[in-house]
Amino acid sequence: MxxxxxxxxxxxxxxxxxxxxxxxxxxxxxxxxxxxxxxxxxxxxxRFGVDPAGWPQRLEFALTNTCNLQCAMCSGEFSSAIRAQREGLPPLISPYGPAFLDEIDPFLAHARQARFLGGEPFLSEINHRIWDRIARHGGTTECNVTTNGTVWNRHVDELLDAVPFSVGISIDGATAATVEAIRVGASHDVLMHNVDRFLAARAVRDLGQLHVPPDDRELARVLGLPSLRGRQRM
Structure with a gap:
């Protein structure tokens, strides 16, 4: 507080x-x-304005680096897999426990939006506890999540029904070869299947190709074009 x-x-x-x-x-x-x-x-x-009672309207959480991928552009600060396997460092110790959840609970009850970043949010135990609390408060807080799209389980399925989610999925390629070369540890087939699941749940906000520019053929495929003509690289 x-x-x-x-x-x-x-x-x-x-x-x-x-x-x-x-x-x-x-x-x-x-x-x-x-x-x-x-x-x-x-x-x-x-767009959130000022709450008459003085509560913050948007919260942002980056509480853990728990992640199942070792993306080419990432580091152990944001991926526990990289920290352990690429950097050979011990796990980060989380300071966030039950007392932290109790302290933020009143804020969760009043927030209009909560953003979740860092690692793979759907693998974070504390994020799931926060989402459960938001659901108990009536599930009106929009939960904005940036995900690698590889995680789908029963709890995620249930949460999408209980809480309004807007999900940004980082893909970084249009072919299996590119996706799996950049997002080390990901399966292109699993990722695309999960993208369809999120789309069916009307939760997708953005499909991101942010870190590595695709080649012309891949970009044409993403745009639904047979080819690109007269394209200049920025």
């Missing part, structure tokens, strides 16, 4: 009321100063 109501939070609010972005909001301040209003991160919060 001190994170939301404590001295540091009040200092931040006072600074923003005075249009002072130097305290902890320098990125947004630089974007506004340069005129890049559409690219300012703060815009992503505008």
């Amino acid at each position: 001190s994170m939301w109501e404590g001295e540091t939070a009040e200092r931040l609010r006072a600074a923003l009321l005075a249009d002072d972005f130097r305290f902890a909001c320098t990125d947004c301040g630089e974007g506004i100063a340069s005129g890049n209003y559409h690219g300012v991160f703060a815009r992503s919060f505008d």
